[in-house]
């Protein structure tokens with residue numbers, strides 16, 4: 533979860549100003565801040581921890597932290613307050629699903645938890661697939677599965693083209709807010725990374741919807757490598773107390 537939040541914060545300054553390199557300094561840009569990816573991840577964590585309907589919890593957090601870069605149709609979902617799903621396949625389903633991968637105790641449960649927090653908005657099959665694939669990758673990484681095994685599982689179970697490298701993706705990748713063109717690329721960054729920070733750097737380097745690519749990659753990279761304490765502390769320093777409380781509750785449980 534903190535891995536996704538770090539990815540969001542680091543990527544926040546590059547979403548509309550792609551960098552396409554790994555050697556940027558400093559790792560946390562002075563203007564970097566948490567965005568919608570973090571707010572929604574916190575909401576998902578709270579909904580799972582309290583075992584309640586995720587829709588009103590998402591709405592509550594998004595109203596508490598407005599103007600954090602919510603996507604167009606999700607912003608409408610917030611302002612309408614109808615709490616009805618809208619058949620989305622936006623990458624928002626994958627960016628916020630990390631807590632499902634951390635709290636699940638089996639592969640079956642991870643898919644179930646991922647679906648439960650997704651269908652309240654992103655009930656299109658591709659929206660669900662993006663969230664389930666991400667949560668399963670996190671779960672398998674926590675179990676110590678190799679990058680190769682996770683890559684095979686995602687390709688076989690979900691049909692994503694995982695047979696690419698970041699060097700192949702980088703020259704042709706473009707801004708895209710769908711699961712279909714964000715999730716496999718983000719997972720490839722996480723699985724190609726040599727350590728947590730390298731995975732985040734790779735995910736910034738391919739461009740696109742940088743904070744969300746890095747949030748998805750960061751969640752999986754955290755499960756693979758853990759997060760260096762100094763990086764986690766810097767990210768926590770950019771978060772308000774109500775978010776830190778949810779994060780601490782999640783790690784006390786997972």
Ligand SMILES: [Mg+2]
Nearest residue numbers: 567568569743
């Ligand atoms: Mg964002």
